[in-house]
Amino acid sequence: MTIVIRRAKPEEYEAVGEITAQAYLGDGLLDFGESDEYLGELRDVAKRAAAADVLVAVAGTGAGERVVGGVTFVPSGGPMADIAREGEAEIRMLAVAKEARGHGAGEALVRACVDRARATDGCVRVVLSTQRTMHSAHRIYGRLGFTRAPDRDWNPIPDLDDIMLLTYELTL
Numbered sequence: 001m002t003i004v005i006r007r008a009k010p011e012e013y014e015a016v017g018e019i020t021a022q023a024y025l026g027d028g029l030l031d032f033g034e035s036d037e038y039l040g041e042l043r044d045v046a047k048r049a050a051a052a053d054v055l056v057a058v059a060g061t062g063a064g065e066r067v068v069g070g071v072t073f074v075p076s077g078g079p080m081a082d083i084a085r086e087g088e089a090e091i092r093m094l095a096v097a098k099e100a101r102g103h104g105a106g107e108a109l110v111r112a113c114v115d116r117a118r119a120t121d122g123c124v125r126v127v128l129s130t131q132r133t134m135h136s137a138h139r140i141y142g143r144l145g146f147t148r149a150p151d152r153d154w155n156p157i158p159d160l161d162d163i164m165l166l167t168y169e170l171t172l
Helices: 010-026 038-043 045-051 105-118 135-143
Strands: 003-007 053-059 066-074 088-096 125-130 166-171
Touching: 003 105, 010 038, 010 045, 010 053, 010 066, 010 088, 045 053, 045 066, 053 105, 066 105, 088 105, 105 125, 105 135, 125 135, 135 166
Parallel strands: 088 125
Antiparallel strands: 003 053, 053 066, 066 088, 125 166
């Protein structure tokens, strides 16, 4: 499967949002399932694209081209950053459609974010948050040189003790 990474087009936002939502739902990553408030954030690609760079993984060519994954790249803070500090870029909402997994789309999306970070003036590090159960993603991060930063682990919903997000970082 040939994968091309590029910026998402507005007409692809709905597909990217649904791929992201279904990946999180299908992998059991939303504590409240279909009623989880975060599901709306995952589907709202237009909002993300207005504040950050939304990249897509596209398989096929020409009329057979289809979006199979997406990621949000936050180059230098702003409203989409959760944990990035000054001089850091952040990767958020990485997702690949179930049928396209295992073909390199996720790794290609992360590599594209790292390349963008390297091209961003003043950027010295890439950071991201991940859930404990995202083992495939953890393997990608490790292959690409990311390391755990446990001192930066955090809980997005402090009222719930079991939602600790793990932090990974890559020094450029």
